[in-house]
Amino acid sequence: MIYLDYAATTPMSDHSLNIYMKAAKNAFGNSSSLHDIGDIAARTLQASKKLIANMIGGNEKRLYFTGSGSEANILAIQSLLNGIHPSKNHIITTQIEHSSLYTFFKRLQTEGFEVSFLKPNKHGQISIEDVINKIKDHTGLVSIQHGNSELGVIQQIEEIGLCLKKQGILFHSDCVQTFGKLPIHVEKGYVDAISISSHKIYGPKGIGAAYIDSSAYWRPVIPGTTHESGFRPGTVDVPAAAAFAAAAKDISDKMNEHTKHYLELRSQFIHAIKPYKDKLILLNENSEHILPNILPVIVNGIEGQYLMLECNRYGFAISTGSACQVGMQAPPRSLLALGIDEQKAKQYIRISLGEQTKAKELESFTRTLINIIEHF
Incomplete structure (x- = not known):
């Protein structure tokens, strides 16, 4: 076949698989545990975050591992919405977002949010003018994917992000299809949050990540969560994180x-x-x-x-x-x-x-x- x-x-690369097995043997502890075995896992997790964050020009303290790219999308959006004033309940997105976000935004419409779904041109492009024309006084967040998985179309998120930054509107981009294939710089790209995934870049399935810039205030989806700085509950899969980082480094090179x-x-x-x-x-x-x-x-x-x-x-x-x-x-x-x-x-x-x-x-x-x- x-x-x-x-x-x-994508299939897991040999390097990523080898790193997974080594981490599973040597860094099997709970990264939140205070004993030495937990410390080995914590340090492995920290090193994995640093490696991935470096690829996008970010700070590892702002990177949060998730169970998938889809989960990273949803948690990033909901966490950001939790952190803005309730009056800022207008969201701008597109008709061609990944199903994880498109269906989530449809649900938000039933929960009191106003959502504008931008229509692309015949080539699948979303223009800055399209975004500007939809901005309202109560617009709180814009989410536009970087690359579309069905059309292969790339959006100009740097230009859109700069425009939104000047207006103080939060900007999230689903970068699952572009991470490792295109240069992404979270600060130069003027994005407040991005979502990425491991299994698109020859890493393991079942792990993704969200990056949220320090300038963006967010609140946990589930209050009281302790793992991943409160971003996501559950013991972090350290071997998968290490394998994700290895795959990310390889594809970046x-x-x-x-x-x-x-x-x-x-x-x-x-x-x-x-x-x-x-x-x-x-x-x-x-x-x-x-x-x-x-x-x-x-x-x-x-x-x-x-x-x-x-x-x-x-x-x-x-x-x-x-x-x-x-x-x-x-x-x-x-x-x-x-x-x-x-x-x-x-x-x-x-x-x-x-x-x-x-x-x-x-x-x-x-x-x-x-x-x-x-x-x-």
């Missing part, structure tokens, strides 16, 4: 190398499908603001679900969108937000590349995809 679904999850690799593969794919432009449409083919490892494709006349199953039959793992929405009959929400009709949106498939993806594997996949289309 050739794996082409890296945007959904190879960021430029990976980008070059993905751009070459993307160019190869574009060239290969050029004779089939009437059937295969690569969304945002000419856009600069994209994650090059995500190839969102619409195949005219064939449903993505059928193509995904056929590709699987031939030994290729691809997807029809975010793994967090698998099982839902509706087409990807991000495509509908672009103005693509429902029938066309159901003809979408996503190919996502990883560091292990070889040119010959992508070539083999492309030939298979074309063969399936020609014999449909």
